[in-house]
Structures are given as structure tokens and as C-alpha cells.
Amino acid sequence: MNEASSPSSPHARADQRLSWARITLNAPALSLHRASVDAGQRSYWRTQGAAESLIVMDSPPGLEDVHPWLSWHALLEDGGVRVPRILARDVDAGFLLLEDLGQPTLAQLLSRDPAQADAWFDAAFDQLLTLQAIAPPEGTGVFGEALLQRDAGLFEEWFLRRHLGIELDCDASDGLELVQRRLMDNALSQHKVLTHRDFMPRNLMPVLPGPAVLDFQDCVRGPVAYDAVSLFKDAFLSWPLERVDGWLLRYHARALQVGVPVPASAQTFLRDADWMGIQRHLKILGIFCRLHYRDGKSQYLPDLPRFITYLDQVLPRHPQLQPLQQLLDQRIRPALAARSA
Structure with missing residues (x-):
């Protein structure tokens, strides 16, 4: 199996990420563009072609566990800290759909x-x-x-x-x-x-x-x-x-x-x-x-x-x-x- 077809390859992950976003948002023409670069394995992608701009957070299973992020998000949100709203999730696949807080930082x-x-x-x-x-x-x-x-x-x-x-x-x-x-x-x-x-x-x-x-x-x-x-x-x-x-x-x-x-x-x-x-x-x-x-x-x-x-x-x-x-x-x-x- 070559890298392009490997389930763990960047190409396969990109296809999986795009497919999940399109199905979740019912937007078959949607595209994703990198929103930020992270020092770890987590990545963020801004949607284009949906009703509104949103962010897909990608935490590849086996490389970046999404569960700690979700646990802390719930604790901080319940405690009154302003954190991004979660709009959809597929925890097993490592995908979250978040509100787009815009630019800049x-x-x-x-x-x-x-x-x-x-x-x-x-x-x-x-x-x-x-x-x-x-x-x-x-x-x-x-x-x-x-x-x-x-x-x-x-x-x-x-x-x-x-x-x-x-x-x-x-x-x-x-x-x-x-x-x-x-x-x-x-x-x-x-x-x-x-x-x-x-x-x-x-x-x-x-x-x-x-x-x-x-x-x-x-x-x-x-x-x-x-x-x-x-x-x-x-x-x-x-x-x-x-x-x-x-x-x-x-x-x-x-x-x-x-x-x-x-x-x-x-x-x-x-x-x-x-x-x-x-x-x-x-x-x-x-x-x-x-x-x-x-x-x-x-x-x-x-x-x-x-x-x-x-x-x-x-x-x-x-x-x-x-x-x-x-x-x-x-x-x-x-x-x-x-x-x-």
C-alpha cells in the first residue's frame, strides 16, 4: 500500500476530514483551508462554501487524543470561561466542528x-x-x-x-x-x-x-x-x-x-x-x-x-x-x- 492510500497518510486524513465536514454540514461543495499551524499534531481548518464560516478541529486518533480537550472545554465552559462553542463532533474519528472566532488572534x-x-x-x-x-x-x-x-x-x-x-x-x-x-x-x-x-x-x-x-x-x-x-x-x-x-x-x-x-x-x-x-x-x-x-x-x-x-x-x-x-x-x-x- 502506498502512502497516498494508507489510512494514516496525510492524503487519506485530508479526504476523511473533508468528507466528514461536507456530510456534517450538508454542503457537498464545501472546501477546507488551514486556519492555523500547531506545534503538536492537532490542526484547524476553516470551512468555505457553507452557510457560515466554521472551524474543523482535527485530532488524529493515535497521535492527538481529543478527550482531554473535550474534558477541559466542558469544565471551563461550565465555569464561565469564554471558549469556542462545539457545534458537532465525531470523537472516535477525532473531528470537532467549532464556531469560527475569526481573525486575528x-x-x-x-x-x-x-x-x-x-x-x-x-x-x-x-x-x-x-x-x-x-x-x-x-x-x-x-x-x-x-x-x-x-x-x-x-x-x-x-x-x-x-x-x-x-x-x-x-x-x-x-x-x-x-x-x-x-x-x-x-x-x-x-x-x-x-x-x-x-x-x-x-x-x-x-x-x-x-x-x-x-x-x-x-x-x-x-x-x-x-x-x-x-x-x-x-x-x-x-x-x-x-x-x-x-x-x-x-x-x-x-x-x-x-x-x-x-x-x-x-x-x-x-x-x-x-x-x-x-x-x-x-x-x-x-x-x-x-x-x-x-x-x-x-x-x-x-x-x-x-x-x-x-x-x-x-x-x-x-x-x-x-x-x-x-x-x-x-x-x-x-x-x-x-x-x-
Whole structure:
């Protein structure tokens, strides 16, 4: 059997997806066009030729289990979070028909019109605080020691060693381990709430009421500062540190008002957000390199410097993390310069 006729081939999957959409919508002339590119196996397709534009979400069985997405969708929708409406489903085949929330994403909108940032981030706070008020169901994964250790390993294995060719000597290795331990201890000490883990403008759609929240299938019980800092330290959109601090303080004040368990001290919360952000930046540097070298997805590499800039912005505020600053100045920056020469 050749690839074109194999039931698991991209060609066969495309035929199955199109046939399902046409039958479901009773639209024999309907066509599908890719709506977005995902880092995983899930894909999204916009209909054309039906009465209205809709989205087909394709989660190929055996490659991307649709059940976690459906479970979290139900929990968030019942809890008042704005998520896409499901109009039809074939769970066994891995197909869902969703409302089309249109274009652009919040990241694209704010890139074109940053003057709307205050209003949309205030609306995003509403969604985030609603999400954080939902009690995580029994069996929810925990963003704890195991996940933190895994994240720490991504930075050293894929960014330092594979991408930059850096092998740390004992002193540098001990220094990085100390910083990672301090970041992990800070994360573990924070109150735990339902955590999206990718609460960023590219996963938010600027619709009213909203914004609508996407890509929520990996929710865990995690540190209360995690999603808040993720909103402003995006892979595709950056802001001056002073504005980020101001937005985080606004979120903190509102979280206190509605009973989300942030620290009473605003300065303590800003510290927690900084450290949580640093932990996340190191992880993302590793993940983007892994996507390139292991998965052949190179579109994320150009954003590596953005995360170095995020580190540059906040590390000087935290002398407890000085070994990471030294590693950045003495090894990482020269290696990056050599790669780009």
C-alpha cells in the first residue's frame, strides 16, 4: 500500500476530514483551508462554501487524543470561561466542528494596534480570574517537582548543549543548578490554582464577550503567578518592562478583590512573577530548540533572542540569580554571536 492510500497518510486524513465536514454540514461543495499551524499534531481548518464560516478541529486518533480537550472545554465552559462553542463532533474519528472566532488572534491585533492593549488585557484578566476560580477536578496534573525538573532539563539539553554546543564546567553547572533550584522552590511555594500554562495573546481571540481562550487542553494545578506573567512575556509579542509591571499590579489588585490566592504584598507577587517568568523562559528556549532539531519545526528559532531579552530585563533585579546572569554574559551571549556571525 502506498502512502497516498494508507489510512494514516496525510492524503487519506485530508479526504476523511473533508468528507466528514461536507456530510456534517450538508454542503457537498464545501472546501477546507488551514486556519492555523500547531506545534503538536492537532490542526484547524476553516470551512468555505457553507452557510457560515466554521472551524474543523482535527485530532488524529493515535497521535492527538481529543478527550482531554473535550474534558477541559466542558469544565471551563461550565465555569464561565469564554471558549469556542462545539457545534458537532465525531470523537472516535477525532473531528470537532467549532464556531469560527475569526481573525486575528489577540497577539496579531495588538501587534497592529498596541493602543488597545489596556482594554484587552483588562478583559483577559476577567477570563484568567474566572479560570483560576475553578476548582481543579480530581486527577488534575500538578505543576510540581517532576514537571519543573523536566523543564530545567530542556534548557540544558536542547538550548545549551544541542543548539549552542556549550558544555558547562563544574562551577557553571553548580551555579545553574542553584538557580534552577531557587526557581523551582519559588514555584513550589506559591499557592496552586487551575493553570492554563499557555495563557498568551496568541491563544486568545479578541471577541466579545471575551477574549475567547484557546489551547487549554494541558491545564494543571500550578503556581498562581504562572499564567499572569505568561500573558505579557509572549513568544511573539513584547512590551516594555514598566508596562508589564503595571499590568501585573493591576491583575494583582483584582485577584485580591475576588479571592484568588495571590500574596498580599504586591512586591512579593512581582518577585514571584519575575521568577516564574525566568523559569518559563529557560524552558521555552529548550522547547524551541527541540522543535527545530527533533521535530523539524524551525519557525520558532527566530524568537530565541526575544527570550534572552526577557532574561536581560529582569535578572538584574534579582541578585539571588546571579549565576544565571554570569552564564548569560560569559557563555551564552558569545555562543549566540558566534552562531550568527
